[in-house]
Structure formats: structure tokens, C-alpha cells
Amino acid sequence: MRLPPGVSSADFSEAVKQLQDAVGPEWVFTSDEDVDLYRDSYSPFWHEQEEPIPSAAVAPDGVEQVQAVVRIANRYKIPLWTISTGKNLGYGGSAPLLGGSVVLDLKRMNRVLEVNDKNHYALVEPGVSYFDLYRYIQDHKLKVWIDPADPGWGSLIGNAVDRGGGRTPMRDHFDAHCGMEVVLPNGEVMRTGMGALPNSKTWQQYRYGFGPYVNGMFSQSSLGVVTKMGFWLFPEPEAYLTGTVSVPKRDDLVPLVAGLAYLMNSSIVLGTTSVASPLSFLRPDAELTALRAKPGGPSTQEMEHYLQEKNLGYWSIELPFYGPAKVVTAQWEYAKEKFSGIEGVTFKEGAMHRFPVDPNDLPQFQNSVAVGIPSLSVFGVGGGRSEGHVWFSPIVPMTGEAVLEAQQVFNDAYREMGMPIGPLFFLGPASNYPRCFLVLFGFPIEHDVEKNKKNRENFKRLIKVAAEHGWGEYRTHTAFMETVMDTYSFNNHALRRFHETVKDALDPNGILSPGKCGIWPKNMRKANA
Amino acid sequence: MKNASLGLFVALNLMVAVPALAAPDQDQIEKGHKVYDKWCFPCHGTGLGKPGTDALAARGQKPAVLEERTDLTGPAIKTFVRHGVLFMPMLRKTEVSDADLDAIVAYLTRNNKP
Numbered sequence: 001m002r003l004p005p006g007v008s009s010a011d012f013s014e015a016v017k018q019l020q021d022a023v024g025p026e027w028v029f030t031s032d033e034d035v036d037l038y039r040d041s042y043s044p045f046w047h048e049q050e051e052p053i054p055s056a057a058v059a060p061d062g063v064e065q066v067q068a069v070v071r072i073a074n075r076y077k078i079p080l081w082t083i084s085t086g087k088n089l090g091y092g093g094s095a096p097l098l099g100g101s102v103v104l105d106l107k108r109m110n111r112v113l114e115v116n117d118k119n120h121y122a123l124v125e126p127g128v129s130y131f132d133l134y135r136y137i138q139d140h141k142l143k144v145w146i147d148p149a150d151p152g153w154g155s156l157i158g159n160a161v162d163r164g165g166g167r168t169p170m171r172d173h174f175d176a177h178c179g180m181e182v183v184l185p186n187g188e189v190m191r192t193g194m195g196a197l198p199n200s201k202t203w204q205q206y207r208y209g210f211g212p213y214v215n216g217m218f219s220q221s222s223l224g225v226v227t228k229m230g231f232w233l234f235p236e237p238e239a240y241l242t243g244t245v246s247v248p249k250r251d252d253l254v255p256l257v258a259g260l261a262y263l264m265n266s267s268i269v270l271g272t273t274s275v276a277s278p279l280s281f282l283r284p285d286a287e288l289t290a291l292r293a294k295p296g297g298p299s300t301q302e303m304e305h306y307l308q309e310k311n312l313g314y315w316s317i318e319l320p321f322y323g324p325a326k327v328v329t330a331q332w333e334y335a336k337e338k339f340s341g342i343e344g345v346t347f348k349e350g351a352m353h354r355f356p357v358d359p360n361d362l363p364q365f366q367n368s369v370a371v372g373i374p375s376l377s378v379f380g381v382g383g384g385r386s387e388g389h390v391w392f393s394p395i396v397p398m399t400g401e402a403v404l405e406a407q408q409v410f411n412d413a414y415r416e417m418g419m420p421i422g423p424l425f426f427l428g429p430a431s432n433y434p435r436c437f438l439v440l441f442g443f444p445i446e447h448d449v450e451k452n453k454k455n456r457e458n459f460k461r462l463i464k465v466a467a468e469h470g471w472g473e474y475r476t477h478t479a480f481m482e483t484v485m486d487t488y489s490f491n492n493h494a495l496r497r498f499h500e501t502v503k504d505a506l507d508p509n510g511i512l513s514p515g516k517c518g519i520w521p522k523n524m525r526k527a528n529a
Numbered sequence: 530m531k532n533a534s535l536g537l538f539v540a541l542n543l544m545v546a547v548p549a550l551a552a553p554d555q556d557q558i559e560k561g562h563k564v565y566d567k568w569c570f571p572c573h574g575t576g577l578g579k580p581g582t583d584a585l586a587a588r589g590q591k592p593a594v595l596e597e598r599t600d601l602t603g604p605a606i607k608t609f610v611r612h613g614v615l616f617m618p619m620l621r622k623t624e625v626s627d628a629d630l631d632a633i634v635a636y637l638t639r640n641n642k643p
Contacts, residue, residue: 027623029622034622036619037611037619037620037621037622038621039619041613041617041618041619042616042618057621059623085624086621087618089618093618094621105621105623107621107623107624108623127623131567131571152571153571365577365578367578368578374571375571375578376571376572376578376579376580376581377577377578377579377580378580379572379580379581379616380578380580380583380584382616384580384583384584384585384586384587384588384615385584385587385615386615386616387615387616388615388616389616
């Protein structure tokens with residue numbers, strides 16, 4: 001049997017017995033065969049000793065069982081690593097950061113506790129996936145949309161507390177939550193916001209309750225186990241319309257993004273869109289290949305001319321509109337006016353989709369996530385031969401100047417690292433979050449130790465390059481959490497020191513997710529920091 | 530452990546090496562259909578945006594939709610589910626229990642020729 005760090009075989013055996021008593025013997029996994037299922041399917045440490053492998057897993061079925069598990073872990077000082085559905089592939093999956101941790105698997109807690117389509121909210125447990133909640137809403141014929149993360153088997157709670165994003169107007173998942181129930185490191189249950197008021201009638205309607213608002217302390221956090229969470233849902237809209245704006249010149253990106261920012265910050269466009277260029281997805285023909293092979297690369301004018309000859313814009317954005325058909329039509333008309341000052345701009349209107357969608361029309365969506373229907377289509381992003389990926393995901397300003405600078409900086413960094421010019425694949429810059437752009441670079445995972453080592457070095461290099469330019473990651477794989485936290489270093493790492501102070505006060509034995517986001521408990525700090 | 534090349538090699542060979550041995554139970558097939566719809570269809574089903582189906586089609590697997598196959602075997606299916614392959618992750622027992630996995634096998638091998 002594998003052991004947690006610093007725990008004797010006798011103590012661990014006794015702890016396992018107590019865990020079995022608490023949750024049922026069939027829900028404590030200790031055999032290598034069962035525990036291996038908790039390894040990160042997209043681990044950047046394949047075939048290396050460094051891969052953090054759990055010692056066991058325990059799967060409670062309710063908040064009382066979670067409390068019991070946390071108390072047992074405290075008794076024996078066993079580190080727990082909490083997962084909801086463990087499907088944040090690319091950011092660590094179900095594997096712990098610290099090898100030997102016991103995975104606290106909340107998948108069995110999969111109850112949809114309430115969905116209200118009059119005030120438009122839901123209350124769920126952590127094992128509820130986007131597919132689960134979507135199915136529940138369809139089965140009960142409720143007039144609400146969920147906002148799925150791209151992988152539909154993800155947990156609403158897990159994704160929200162990891163501060164994941166989606167595509168509809170409710171796309172900032174942490175921002176869309178309202179009310180939590182949390183098991184604290186000492187095993188006590190706490191409810192936040194209006195949930196702290198016994199018999200509250202507004203737990204999922206007013207976020208803040210009374211006193212300091214603490215919910216952020218439980219996101220990307222090792223301070224508690226979230227066992228229930230409320231989410232605001234989007235009333236099923238009458239229609240969804242997209243309109244694509246294309247501009248002919250490289251520098252047109254500046255007014256294009258300025259217009260986008262205005263529309264988004266004015267709540268005229270409320271959804272995820274991204275800046276795209278045909279240069280990132282065009283299959284190169286002989287002319288483009290020759291242009292790219294020129295010493296020093298092609299000039300901007302040459303690329304603009306190449307695209308104009310093909311009747312393609314240099315940049316485009318597809319604007320999403322959600323709401324009554326009359327309103328979305330007017331919003332698109334207004335957006336066109338807003339961009340009409342850009343010389344050579346062109347507009348293309350997409351199909352107007354009406355809701356509810358006829359089930360027979362579902363296949364028309366390559367990616368249905370933008371209309372609130374969960375999917376797994378995102379896994380096609382690396383191509384059919386992909387063995388997985390990890391995401392490098394910096395946040396950059398929502399300005400054209402920033403996008404052009406980031407493109408230059410990351411292209412230079414890739415060149416210096418000896419990698420192909422431009423990312424292996426990337427998504428965005430995208431408006432998954434208000435007021436900024438998220439850029440996603442997919443680093444491939446391979447079953448080749450040397451390639452993975454090199455990719456990890458390159459990944460860390462990009463984190464530092466981004467930080468030097470003022471861009472930080474919004475989230476990262478467990479392998480890089482320490483490196484990312486190192487970059488959030490204002491005033492001699494005041495933020496991390498604050499987190500450590502809180503961690504030590506709330507979790508003196510350091511049992512909850514040690515090392516998460518670079519925050520180690522006191523008893524492990526020197527060894528791991 | 531997920532091992533793309535070895536797992537795929539083993540699984541593809543298992544697909545054709547072991548014929549179905551007994552007629553599966555109808556209740557088990559129906560249960561398997563439900564489990565398949567929940568856990569497998571979103572990636573391996575029909576229609577746009579099904580990366581598992583797309584990946585199998587790109588590899589020349591015919592038919593690429595798993596439900597239409599008549600040459601899958603229990604060991605192959607279990608290898609894929611518990612070990613993963615390429616970008617498909619392994620599935621834990623809190624997601625697909627051993628009993629659920631047996632039902633998936635019954636469903637996906639229902640049309641195999643003895």
C-alpha cells in the first residue's frame with residue numbers, strides 16, 4: 001500500500017479502517033489498480049518518478065461523511081486532495097499536487113437539489129456535471145439555460161471554484177455563483193451569504209449576506225471542501241444571433257477591439273467571442289508558404305495583400321447576441337454602426353436560432369456550448385492523435401495594442417525556445433471573462449520523458465515571460481502552481497504570505513490540498529517552497 | 530495507467546481476437562445503453578462535435594461510431610475505459626462502476642456474431 005508522506009503504515013491502516021466505517025468499505029480505494037484511476041490522464045510527468053500519485057481515494061456520499069473524512073484526516077495528519085468530478089483535464093485532472101495525498105472524490109455527491117425557473121437559479125452538489133444539470137432541466141421542462149464549461153462532464157462547483165469560464169452571458173462561473181456550503185478544515189459545516197441565516201429564503205438570490213464576504217477564500221483554495229453551491233442561471237432566451245465583423249488590415253485590430261470592448265462593457269454583447277485571423281487556421285498554399293519562408297518573414301503589407309486577394313479579412317470577431325429576436329437584431333444593427341468607421345470593414349450575419357431548440361436541429365451545432373448545451377467537442381482541439389495537453393492561460397488587456405504585443409512577445413519566446421513559430425495550438429484571445437482577454441496555449445502531453453521535460457521548461461519560461469510583460473495566468477496545472485504563484489510577488493509576496501497566514505490559522509495540520517496554488521501549510525513549507 | 534501506444538495496440542488486437550461467447554441479457558443491454566448514453570455518447574456518438582468518433586474515423590476505423598461496431602470485445606472495452614487511450618482519460622469507479630462497465634460491454638457487443 002502506498003503511504004501519505006510522514007504517515008506510518010500502522011496509522012494509515014487504522015485511518016483507512018475508520019474511513020471505511022465512515023463512507024462504506026467499497027468507497028475507500030487502496031489497491032494500485034483502483035488508485036491509478038486517480039492519476040492525471042494528461043500528466044506532464046508520464047513515466048517519471050516525479051508524477052504525484054495518490055495513496056488512496058475516498059468517496060463520501062454526503063456532507064456528514066465529508067465531515068467524518070476531514071476529522072479522520074486531521075487525527076492522522078493525512079493530506080486530502082479534493083476533486084469534484086476530476087475532469088479539469090489540462091489543469092491536473094483528478095491527481096493531487098502532493099504525491100501520497102488521499103483523493104477526496106466528491107463524484108457520488110451528485111444531487112440536483114433545486115432548479116428554479118422563476119428566479120433562475122440552481123443549488124447543486126459537487127458531483128453534478130453540466131450534462132447532469134442539463135438533463136435535469138430538460139427532463140423537468142424548465143425554461144433556464146446553464147452555462148457549460150467546454151468539457152460537459154465537468155462539475156459546476158469544481159469549475160466555478162477553479163474560476164473556469166464558459167460562453168453565454170453567465171460565462172464567468174465564479175461570478176455566477178450565489179451561496180456556498182463548506183466543510184472547514186476542522187470538520188465544521190459553514191454556509192455563506194444568506195445561507196448563514198437559518199431558514200433563509202434568499203440563499204441563491206442575494207450573494208453577500210452580512211459581514212465580510214468570504215466566498216473568494218474558497219476558490220482556487222485549500223481552506224475548505226465546498227459541498228453545496230448555488231448558481232444563477234440564464235432565462236431561456238427567445239433567440240441567439242451571431243454576426244461576424246472582419247477588417248482588412250493588421251492595425252485595424254485596435255479599433256476592432258476598442259469597439260468590442262465598448263459593446264461588451266455596455267452589456268450589448270454578453271458572451272464569449274474571440275479575435276481570429278485566417279492566418280492562424282488557413283492551410284498554407286504555395287504563395288503563403290513562400291511568403292513565410294522569406295528571410296525575416298513577410299511584411300505586414302504583403303500579408304494584407306495576400307489576404308485581400310483571397311477576399312479574407314486580416315482579423316475577425318463573431319459577436320454573440322442573446323435575447324428577444326427584435327432585440328438581438330437591433331443589437332447587431334447597432335454593432336455594425338459601431339464598426340462602420342473602419343475602412344474596408346465587412347459584416348456577415350449568421351443564422352438566427354430560436355429556442356427551445358428542436359432536438360432534430362441539435363447536430364447543426366459543431367460546438368453547442370455557446371447555446372447552453374454541454375458537449376465534449378473541445379477535445380477535438382488537439383487533433384485525433386493528441387495524447388493530452390496542459391493549458392498555458394494568461395490574461396491580457398482587452399485592447400488591440402495588447403493583443404499585438406502579446407502575439408509578438410509569445411512568437412519571439414517560442415522562437416527562442418526552439419519551438420515552431422506560434423503556439424502549437426491556441427484559442428483566443430477570448431472574452432470568457434469581462435473586461436479582459438484570456439489566451440489559451442495548448443502544450444501537448446507526450447509519452448516521452450525528454451519531450452515532457454522540455455515542454456515543462458518551456459511552460460515555466462512562458463510564465464516568466466508573461467509576467468515580465470504584466471500578464472498573469474488565471475489558472476494553471478498543478479505542476480506549475482508554484483511557478484505561477486511566484487510571479488504574483490508584489491511587495492515581497494505579500495499575497496502569498498497572507499494566504500499562508502490564513503492557511504495556518506484555519507488548517508493547522510495542513511490536511512486540505514497542500515501546495516494548491518503554491519500555498520503550503522506551515523509543516524510542509526520549508527520542504528516544498 | 531494510460532499508455533497511448535501500448536493501450537491502443539492491445540485494445541485494437543483484443544477487438545478482433547475474442548468473439549462474444551454468450552448471448553447477453555436484454556436487461557443488461559438496456560442498462561448498458563443508458564450508461565453508454567451518459568458516459569460514452571458525448572464523445573463517441575453520431576453528429577458533429579464528437580471527438581472520439583472523429584479520432585477513430587481519422588484512424589480508418591469503420592464504422593467509427595462504437596454503437597455500430599460488431600467486433601468490440603469486453604476486454605478491449607474495459608481496457609479503454611479503465612486505462613484511457615490518446616486524449617481519452619481513464620474513468621474512475623465513482624463514474625463508471627464495474628457493474629456499469631459490464632453493462633456497457635453487454636450493450637456494445639450485443640450485435641457481435643458468435
